[in-house]
Amino acid sequence: MGDIEEQSSHTPGDWGFETRAVHAGQDPDAASGAVVTPITLSTTFAQDGVGNHKGFEYSRSGNPTRAALEACVASLEQARHGFAFASGLAAEDNVLRVLHQGDRILLGNDAYGGTFRLISKVWEPLGFPWSAVDLTDVDALAADWPADTKMVWLETPTNPLLTCIDIEAIAELAHARGAIVVVDNTFATPYLQQPLTLGADIVVHSATKYLGGHSDVVGGFVALNDDTLADRIRFTQNAAGAIAAPFDCYLVLRGVKTLAVRMERHCANARAVVDLLLGHPAVDRVLYPQLPDHPGHRAAAKQMRDFGGMVSFTLRDGYGRSAEANALEVVRHTEIFTLAESLGAVESLIEHPGQMTHASAAGSPLQVPAALVRLSVGIESAADLVADLAQALDRLR
Numbered sequence: 001m002g003d004i005e006e007q008s009s010h011t012p013g014d015w016g017f018e019t020r021a022v023h024a025g026q027d028p029d030a031a032s033g034a035v036v037t038p039i040t041l042s043t044t045f046a047q048d049g050v051g052n053h054k055g056f057e058y059s060r061s062g063n064p065t066r067a068a069l070e071a072c073v074a075s076l077e078q079a080r081h082g083f084a085f086a087s088g089l090a091a092e093d094n095v096l097r098v099l100h101q102g103d104r105i106l107l108g109n110d111a112y113g114g115t116f117r118l119i120s121k122v123w124e125p126l127g128f129p130w131s132a133v134d135l136t137d138v139d140a141l142a143a144d145w146p147a148d149t150k151m152v153w154l155e156t157p158t159n160p161l162l163t164c165i166d167i168e169a170i171a172e173l174a175h176a177r178g179a180i181v182v183v184d185n186t187f188a189t190p191y192l193q194q195p196l197t198l199g200a201d202i203v204v205h206s207a208t209k210y211l212g213g214h215s216d217v218v219g220g221f222v223a224l225n226d227d228t229l230a231d232r233i234r235f236t237q238n239a240a241g242a243i244a245a246p247f248d249c250y251l252v253l254r255g256v257k258t259l260a261v262r263m264e265r266h267c268a269n270a271r272a273v274v275d276l277l278l279g280h281p282a283v284d285r286v287l288y289p290q291l292p293d294h295p296g297h298r299a300a301a302k303q304m305r306d307f308g309g310m311v312s313f314t315l316r317d318g319y320g321r322s323a324e325a326n327a328l329e330v331v332r333h334t335e336i337f338t339l340a341e342s343l344g345a346v347e348s349l350i351e352h353p354g355q356m357t358h359a360s361a362a363g364s365p366l367q368v369p370a371a372l373v374r375l376s377v378g379i380e381s382a383a384d385l386v387a388d389l390a391q392a393l394d395r396l397r
């Protein structure tokens with residue numbers, strides 16, 4: 001049920017991003033005039049005669065609240081098709097099902113630990129080989145391209161190092177070698193970057209993050225233009241059944257309405273935090289795509305509207321502690337930045353990827369630095385966020 005042209009015929013394609021975020025797929029309810037898309041909990045839908053229904057039969061196959069979300073986010077990603085799932089990983093799992101046994105997956109060498117775990121611990125044992133590759137060096141990748149590759153899976157910016165990958169360059173190479181490109185657009189969001197317009201074949205999201213935006217819903221999303229691939233995703237969404245529930249769809253729809261304004265504040269606050277970190281003696285390296293020496297800065301400047309709300313940094317050895325111990329001290333002592341996994345919501349979060357979100361990548365090519373701290377910079381007052389981080393860093397002395 002994820003076809004945008006079926007569900008949002010009243011949404012002009014030339015509306016701006018912010019207008020589509022509020023209205024796409026969300027015409028006032030035909031029966032009541034309700035301005036907000038109703039949460040349709042009904043599992044089944046009446047038929048006048050066999051096969052004669054109003055577009056919905058059974059809620060796993062299609063649900064009006066889910067259809068509204070699917071049309072809305074598809075529109076934001078410039079996609080013809082959108083599919084909402086129970087989690088980001090459920091969305092990813094459904095995308096991987098377009099492959100055939102023996103097809104190789106190239107995974108960028110920095111990615112969410114759960115994506116690495118899904119590919120290496122669930123799909124590899126089923127007969128799907130994979131390799132971790134440096135996607136920032138397109139020439140090296142071209143020279144060393146495994147012939148059985150059928151899918152390139154990339155995040156940009158990556159989780160947690162925020163490396164940026166040139167989507168156009170990777171898509172050109174992959175397509176010339178007969179592979180499709182999947183971009184996890186969770187960190188950038190469609191407000192900052194629209195991978196399908198840059199040649200990517202499939203976009204995936206953890207809707208749990210910026211799309212939902214309030215740390216109160218777990219969800220996933222797939223957006224794409226190719227009709228044949230969309231038919232396969234639609235089939236597995238229904239056949240395997242990892243759908244997003246109506247209430248969850250409502251929460252993501254509600255979150256998406258403010259995506260543009262939230263992202264502007266996330267980016268502005270991130271810049272304030274980066275300025276503090278760049279000047280603090282306890283900090284070794286600041287990772288933020290706007291910095292001219294950041295890996296992939298040029299790609300980010302080319303393909304992103306702004307540089308995002310995620311900031312990572314490493315601590316130095318010192319004050320009688322190792323760099324890792326300093327990192328663990330800092331994440332323990334912030335007050336506004338809450339020590340917690342996840343990201344992309346209005347409240348600021350801080351975490352230690354090595355022992356938290358990326359613990360499953362330990363010992364693998366995707367292992368993250370032990371002294372790394374990751375910040376999800378929220379939309380609170382910038383001055384308060386900067387003061388909070390400053391006091392936590394100053395305590396190291």
Ligand code: P1T
Binds near residue numbers: 087155159218
């Ligand atoms: O948690 P879930 O909604 O299943 O989404 C998984 C996922 C997919 N892709 C990216 C880039 C992600 O960051 C995530 C989840 N990440 C975290 C929970 C985290 O704290 O990094």
